[in-house]
Amino acid sequence: MEANIAVPTNKKDTWNGGSVKPFGASYGKMMMWFFIVSDALTFSGFLAAYGLTRFKFIDSWPIADEVFTHVPFVHGDYPMIYVAIMTFILIFSSVTMVLAVDAGHQMKKNKVAWYMFATIIGGIIFVGSQAWEWGTFIKGTYGAVKTTDGKVLQFVKDGKQIALADFVTGERTDVREQHTRKNGLWFQSEGTISTYSVDQVVNAYKANPAIQVRTELIDLDKKQKTILSREEGAAQLAKTKMVIEGANLKVNEYGNTIFADFFFFITGFHGFHVLSGIIINIIIFFNVILGTYERRGHYEMVEKVGLYWHFVDLVWVFVFTFFYLV
Amino acid sequence: MAAHAHESNTKRIWIVFGILSVITLVEVYLGIIKPEALHLHGPGTSWLNWIFIILTLAKAYGIAWVFMHLEGEKKWFRRSIVWTAVFLIIYLVTLLLIEGDYLYDTLAPLVKW
Numbered sequence: 268m269e270a271n272i273a274v275p276t277n278k279k280d281t282w283n284g285g286s287v288k289p290f291g292a293s294y295g296k297m298m299m300w301f302f303i304v305s306d307a308l309t310f311s312g313f314l315a316a317y318g319l320t321r322f323k324f325i326d327s328w329p330i331a332d333e334v335f336t337h338v339p340f341v342h343g344d345y346p347m348i349y350v351a352i353m354t355f356i357l358i359f360s361s362v363t364m365v366l367a368v369d370a371g372h373q374m375k376k377n378k379v380a381w382y383m384f385a386t387i388i389g390g391i392i393f394v395g396s397q398a399w400e401w402g403t404f405i406k407g408t409y410g411a412v413k414t415t416d417g418k419v420l421q422f423v424k425d426g427k428q429i430a431l432a433d434f435v436t437g438e439r440t441d442v443r444e445q446h447t448r449k450n451g452l453w454f455q456s457e458g459t460i461s462t463y464s465v466d467q468v469v470n471a472y473k474a475n476p477a478i479q480v481r482t483e484l485i486d487l488d489k490k491q492k493t494i495l496s497r498e499e500g501a502a503q504l505a506k507t508k509m510v511i512e513g514a515n516l517k518v519n520e521y522g523n524t525i526f527a528d529f530f531f532f533i534t535g536f537h538g539f540h541v542l543s544g545i546i547i548n549i550i551i552f553f554n555v556i557l558g559t560y561e562r563r564g565h566y567e568m569v570e571k572v573g574l575y576w577h578f579v580d581l582v583w584v585f586v587f588t589f590f591y592l593v
Numbered sequence: 594m595a596a597h598a599h600e601s602n603t604k605r606i607w608i609v610f611g612i613l614s615v616i617t618l619v620e621v622y623l624g625i626i627k628p629e630a631l632h633l634h635g636p637g638t639s640w641l642n643w644i645f646i647i648l649t650l651a652k653a654y655g656i657a658w659v660f661m662h663l664e665g666e667k668k669w670f671r672r673s674i675v676w677t678a679v680f681l682i683i684y685l686v687t688l689l690l691i692e693g694d695y696l697y698d699t700l701a702p703l704v705k706w
Contacts, residue, residue: 322697358617577656585653
């Protein structure tokens with residue numbers, strides 16, 4: 268009963284539920300946990316929706332290994348290496364966070380501050396990496412074409428995917444130019460047009476017998492995308508509508524557009540959580556330095572932001588598995 | 594914030610970090626080499642996917658129990674968090690995946706490749 272009545276025991280404590288502590292957890296900590304539960308359900312909603320869509324397109328879903336293959340400053344094909352590094356950075360920043368909480372229990376102000384600082388740096392590196400990952404994904408790797416019936420066709424040579432730039436030659440034949448305010452209507456502009464025209468790509472394919480077309484369809488026995496014969500490829504290419512380079516919310520050179528949509532939405536939502544975590548961590552970091560918690564007598568605030576920070580790490584563990592591994 | 598409040602858990606934290614790192618390394622290694630026996634066979638999805646899911650849940654357990662200190666909370670506080678989330682997530686995921694499978698069965702025959 269007492270929990271329901273505002274007993275003015277200690278006036279300072281009244282705002283956070285008085286001195287009553289259900290389950291021995293403070294008001295703030297308990298509410299942080301319940302917020303985390305609801306946020307976890309939001310993320311599960313996204314990931315479950317991703318699962319539904321993937322099951323719906325199970326025979327044509329992009330293979331993550333072929334999509335995320337880049338590492339900054341290094342040239343070549345390294346599937347997953349960079350995401351793995353990002354995962355390490357986040358787990359490590361979780362460790363420094365928990366060490367900060369631990370130091371807080373022992374009232375070691377300097378240690379708390381340094382560990383908080385390390386956590387913030389880890390978070391910043393992670394968000395930066397994610398931004399880079401987005402940039403790479405948006406820019407694209409190989410380029411592809413899209414047909415009138417919405418299929419994405421990629422190009423391979425000797426079984427390995429090949430970039431448009433590696434086999435398409437010559438100039439655009441359709442005399443298409445980028446419409447800007449300067450050369451066209453001053454009140455209109457258009458999005459970036461592709462480097463190559465459709466005809467150019469199709470002609471390059473016809474001229475080079477070593478090039479084959481790869482469809483999105485997955486050969487379920489081998490779990491690889493199907494490579495068409497030269498004739499089948501030409502038939503598919505005849506339906507080409509546009510050349511795609513990179514990925515955005517409307518087209519995606521790696522395959523299903525909705526794969527890109529989910530990628531932006533889920534990693535974006537997670538990245539936004541990391542960003543808010545960094546900001547909250549910075550605030551708490553300054554409070555630690557100013558001695559706020561030293562005067563308060565306990566470092567529970569560090570523990571509470573710690574919970575949030577670990578949660579962000581926890582979500583990443585699942586995003587990593589379901590977006591990059593499975 | 595009771596008895597455990599002032600003792601240091603530093604050693605344990607580093608051990609858990611080691612375990613989480615090793616699990617991540619194993620996941621990445623398997624993800625890169627994709628052994629055929631695991632990748633191409635398995636109940637429902639591939640064995641490899643099951644391994645990934647189980648390892649992920651192990652990591653989640655480590656993070657929640659040790660880093661987020663659920664192990665130190667009162668039993669029913671912990672349960673109010675874990676049971677609620679786990680029940681609702683399993684519920685949602687089960688329904689949505691069944692629905693996704695149905696959509697595939699229904700729509701895939703209509704797609705010409």
